[in-house]
Amino acid sequence: MTTSTVAPPAWWQALQDDFGAFLRSPLRDDGGRFRADAADTAKLLARVKDDEPGAAARLALYHAQYWMRLFQVLQQTFPRAAGVVGPFTFNRLASAFLVQTPPRGFDLADIARGFHPALQATLEALVTPTQRSTAPQGVVEESLSALLTRVPAAALTVPAWHGLLSLDLPWSMLAQALALDEACRRAFDAPATSAWAIGDDDIAAIMASRVGVRMAPSLSIVRVDWDLDVDGVMPPSSGNAVANAATDARATAQSSPLRSRRRQTARHHVVVHRIDGVSHGTVDAVFARVLARLRRERFRDLRVHFEQKLPTGADGHLQQAFAGYARRAAALGWWIGTTVDDEPT
Amino acid sequence: MGLGLRPVHLAALKEGAPGLGFVEIIAENFLGRSELPRRQLRDIAARWPIVAHNVSLNLLGTDPLDTAYLRRLRELVETHRIPCVTDHLCFSAAQGLHLHDLLPVPLSSSLVPWAVDRIKAVQDALGVPFGIENASTYLRFVDDDLSEQEFLRQIVEGADCQLLLDINNVFVASVNHGFDPRGFLDAIPWERVAYVHLAGHLTRDDGLRHDTHDRPVDDEVWALYREAWRRGGPFPTLLEWDDHIPPLAAALAEVKKAITVRA
Numbered sequence: 001m002t003t004s005t006v007a008p009p010a011w012w013q014a015l016q017d018d019f020g021a022f023l024r025s026p027l028r029d030d031g032g033r034f035r036a037d038a039a040d041t042a043k044l045l046a047r048v049k050d051d052e053p054g055a056a057a058r059l060a061l062y063h064a065q066y067w068m069r070l071f072q073v074l075q076q077t078f079p080r081a082a083g084v085v086g087p088f089t090f091n092r093l094a095s096a097f098l099v100q101t102p103p104r105g106f107d108l109a110d111i112a113r114g115f116h117p118a119l120q121a122t123l124e125a126l127v128t129p130t131q132r133s134t135a136p137q138g139v140v141e142e143s144l145s146a147l148l149t150r151v152p153a154a155a156l157t158v159p160a161w162h163g164l165l166s167l168d169l170p171w172s173m174l175a176q177a178l179a180l181d182e183a184c185r186r187a188f189d190a191p192a193t194s195a196w197a198i199g200d201d202d203i204a205a206i207m208a209s210r211v212g213v214r215m216a217p218s219l220s221i222v223r224v225d226w227d228l229d230v231d232g233v234m235p236p237s238s239g240n241a242v243a244n245a246a247t248d249a250r251a252t253a254q255s256s257p258l259r260s261r262r263r264q265t266a267r268h269h270v271v272v273h274r275i276d277g278v279s280h281g282t283v284d285a286v287f288a289r290v291l292a293r294l295r296r297e298r299f300r301d302l303r304v305h306f307e308q309k310l311p312t313g314a315d316g317h318l319q320q321a322f323a324g325y326a327r328r329a330a331a332l333g334w335w336i337g338t339t340v341d342d343e344p345t
Numbered sequence: 346m347g348l349g350l351r352p353v354h355l356a357a358l359k360e361g362a363p364g365l366g367f368v369e370i371i372a373e374n375f376l377g378r379s380e381l382p383r384r385q386l387r388d389i390a391a392r393w394p395i396v397a398h399n400v401s402l403n404l405l406g407t408d409p410l411d412t413a414y415l416r417r418l419r420e421l422v423e424t425h426r427i428p429c430v431t432d433h434l435c436f437s438a439a440q441g442l443h444l445h446d447l448l449p450v451p452l453s454s455s456l457v458p459w460a461v462d463r464i465k466a467v468q469d470a471l472g473v474p475f476g477i478e479n480a481s482t483y484l485r486f487v488d489d490d491l492s493e494q495e496f497l498r499q500i501v502e503g504a505d506c507q508l509l510l511d512i513n514n515v516f517v518a519s520v521n522h523g524f525d526p527r528g529f530l531d532a533i534p535w536e537r538v539a540y541v542h543l544a545g546h547l548t549r550d551d552g553l554r555h556d557t558h559d560r561p562v563d564d565e566v567w568a569l570y571r572e573a574w575r576r577g578g579p580f581p582t583l584l585e586w587d588d589h590i591p592p593l594a595a596a597l598a599e600v601k602k603a604i605t606v607r608a
Contacts, residue, residue: 006462008407009455011488016407019448020439049485052522054551058483061555062446069445103443106401106414107377189378277381 018043022059023066024102026095034067034091036060070098070111077112077185080177080228081119093119116182120175173226180228183220183271184278190218192273196337198330203323209298211338218273219334221288225266274333281332287325291334346600347540347583349398355385357593358392364601365393369583372397372430376417383421390425396540397422398509399432401443404463404477405450406436415470422473429539431476431509432467434460434497447480451488452496461503468506476507476539481514481546481556485522493518494532501537508534511542512573516566517554526569535577543570543600544585559588561599567606574607 028038041059048055074094075082082090097118103111193216205211268288271280283291293302299322306318329335347367348354368389375382389395401414422430435447450456468475479497491499501508510533519526545560562570562584570582584600591599 006458008459009453012451012453012456012459013407015451015486015488016436016439020442020444023444023446024442047486047488049487049489052485054553055484057551058521058553061483061553062448065446066444103445104441105443106373106411108373108445109377109379188381191380192384273381275384 015047018047019062023063024099025063026099027064027067029092029095033088034064034095036063036067039063067095067098069108070094070103073108074112074115077109078115078178078181080181081174084174084177084228112185116178116185120178173228176222176224176226177228180222180224180269180271180280183222183269184280186220187218187271187273187278190216190273192275193218193333193336194275195333196330196335198326198335202338203326205338206294206326207299207303207319207322209300211340212298213294213329213335214337214339215291215295216272216274216334216336218271218278219291220271221283221292222269222271223266223288224269270332270334272332272334279332286321287328290322290325291329346597346603347396347581348596348600349583349585349587350386350389350395351586351590352382352385353590354593354596355389358389362393362593362597364597367394367396367581367583369396369398369585372399372418372421373401375421376414386425395425395427397427397430398478399430400447401437401445402432402467403436403438404432404434404467405456405460406438407459408438408441410463410466410470412470415467419471422471427473429474429476429507430471431478431507431539433480434477434500435480449480449482449484449486451486452491452493453486453488454490454496454499455488457496457499457503460500464500464504464506468504474507474539476509476537477501477504478509478511478542479514479518481511481517481521481554483521483553483555492524492529492532493522494529498532498534501534506537507539508537509540509542510538510573511544512570513542513544513546513562513566514556516563516569517546517556520552520554527572530569530573530576533573533577535580538577538580540581540583541570541573542583542585543603544587557588558585562602567602570603571606578607 022039022041022044025039027034027036037056037060041056044059045055048059052058071091071094074097075087075090078090085093094115097115098111101111101114101118202211206213266285267282268285269280269282270288270291271278289305290302293305303318326335346364347369348362348365350368350370370386375386386395397418399418402410418430421427433447434450436450437444437446437448464475464477477497477500479493497508500506515526515529518524519529543562543566544556544558545562546566547555547557547559549555574580582600582603584596586596586599590596
């Protein structure tokens, strides 16, 4: 690339900096809608031609576009979490996150990378183990409020957190929704893998612990106790997101959080990036444990674990069940081969 | 006739798209961490010529050009033998932070050398012809001392680059800033036009035209397209549709209206 010999005018740099700071200033939280009418525009308006009507409204359009676009990316990447808390509350969380972590790269999808750890860590820190196990009503309100109020007051204009965060849902529901969304996001970024034509010899070698199992690098297993089904498991990969996010009503409309219910039994979602795209399926608790333990252990360790729980003489049943699991895991691209290293992948 | 590639159309495209001559990709969608979009693009590239349209080069910004991004873009260009790359005459980042928008720039003669220099550097980095697109804008600045068409002309001639003329953007800007779009077309260096864009826009309650790409092309934009064809045709024509995207057949029908309009 040629080296530039031209310097930009100093006034142009200053104008861009002012414009960027203006866009990044949070929208006004108006108890159900975000409004682009609170930022200090005097500096910019002094640079705008005054023969055009509604200059402030025109600036506000750019301001709203910036935030709606980022909200939309996070909503699309975390659709279940957005469904759990509702779009408006979700956008408040997103706003808090983005004020602290503004976009630094050209890839819009990158803005979602730190969202799950930031929110999860905050919730983990705020909710005591006792609260977590009993999941009392009110814990989520407390947690989200604490997260949002960590943002400097000058950066957000929020009149009354508690009145807006009247969430009638347990902590685990939000945490699990976030975890499942994050698993899909990470799978999307990870390399894709194909189905493995596993043979009887492979299964025998795994069961003899001569080899370990090589897992798909995109594989995640997420326990979900709640009915969190919402459409869309794919992170955003839209067309021209720079053009299309500005008018997304979903980003501003107040709507109710998802009214979910706890399932009788937990579901274990297995998320993986296969050649044909990101997919997720559900498995029973035993299969989930097999998948999780063989990530770090050989079959002999797994056998010990199960033998302790099986009645005498059930070894044949264990072998048959494992062979079935192995064939399914290989066919679905969850397992992609064997490893002879000490530590399975 | 061309169409902007959108994921919602991928399955339908596998079944074929009669009359579709080329496909335009938003390059950033294929430069990220995930290999899935790039894998999907291979199938498309095997069937149609591809051009790359960008939204994040930050052409008129003052932050340094992102060399890593340009390297990835060049790899994409070489992999799919992309003959032409474009981006907008705007800024999209400042102070090291991306703003993910096509932000307006003052139409100032003092910015022309900066723009020319940056575009030459991009062309050099990509190794293929590069073009700039006129953006939709909602603001003008006190620093303006040129018309938009004169600003564009000086830059494309100074940088010796191509022009991606967005007819919808010309119309949107003409209404928002009160100039004659036909006069704009009169000043276009047509020999530099690589192709033209069409898209739909929203008319707000306050009369402002908002470039939303979420609906069919406005009748007044079609009329301006006809004027453009008379002045500079023939040229390839491409439709962008980014929200409330219709089925592939409907999108193709919309872009094929161009044939009737210009007849």
